[in-house]
Amino acid sequence: MCQDRPSRPSPRAFFTNLSGPEPWATKIRLLLRNNWLKLKNVRNCCGHPGEPGC
Numbered sequence: 001m002c003q004d005r006p007s008r009p010s011p012r013a014f015f016t017n018l019s020g021p022e023p024w025a026t027k028i029r030l031l032l033r034n035n036w037l038k039l040k041n042v043r044n045c046c047g048h049p050g051e052p053g054c
Contacts (some may be wrong), residue, residue, distance in 0.1 A: 017052045029053045 012039055034053030037046035046054045 014053075017050060017054065020052070022052075 018031070020027070022030075028043075030048075030051050031053035034046040034048055034051055037053075038044065048054045
C-alpha cells in the first residue's frame with residue numbers, strides 16, 4: 001500500500017506496547033532494540049508490530 005505521507009506511531013500505541021506481561025528488563029531491551037532498528041533503517045516501524053518501541 002502506497003501513501004503520500006507515512007503513518008506516524010501514536011503515543012497511545014507506545015504506552016500500550018509497554019503494558020505487556022513481560023518483565024521490565026525485557027521491555028527496556030526490546031524498546032532499545034526496536035528504536036535502534038528504526039533509526040538504522042530510517043523508518044517509522046522496526047518490523048515487529050506490537051513490541052515495545054515499535
